[in-house]
Structures are given as C-alpha cells and as structure tokens.
Amino acid sequence: MTPAETKFFQLVDDYVRTGHRCFLAEMNLRTKEIGYALCFRTLDVSENSDPFACKYLIVPTEQVEFAGRRDHLPASLVDRLDTELSKLKKST
Secondary structure: OOHHHHHHHHHHHHHHHHHHOEEEEEEEEEEOOOEEEEEEEEOOOOOOOOOOOEEEEEEOHHHHHHHHHHOOOOHHHHHHHHHHHHHHHHHO
C-alpha cells in the first residue's frame, strides 16, 4: 500500500467504526480509472444477524489521493458512507 492508501484506509476505518459500528474489511484497487473497491462489515453480529453481511462501494482514485494528502475524508465521501452504510445496519 502507498502512504496515501494507508492513510485513506485508516481514516475510513476510524470513521465507520465510530459512526456506523462497522469496519473496513477490504480495499482493493480495480484500475486507476475505476477506483478502489471497499468492503464494509458490521461489528454488531448477533444470533439473529447475518455474520457475512457486507456492503461494497467503489471509491474514485481521486478521493483516496485527496484523503492521503489532506489527512481527512472528502465531504462527498462522508455523505456517501452515511447513506450507504445505514443500509448495512438495516440488513443485520
């Protein structure tokens, strides 16, 4: 991982652990043009939930590079995480 990718991973993982009770399980570059595939899993696994529930998102390369340079997540990505990860909570 590059320093920017490492910083991005840490920023996203910290954000979703705190705000959404989930974690960033995987981050893989598809292509520079497509961006990164991120896989999120819930921290709240109970007997009634699906332990394999996850949510995948594609994040543009530019957002990863931005976070690595600026040491914070772009507001557009935070909004998207808030929207998409609320669906993960409902499925568990």
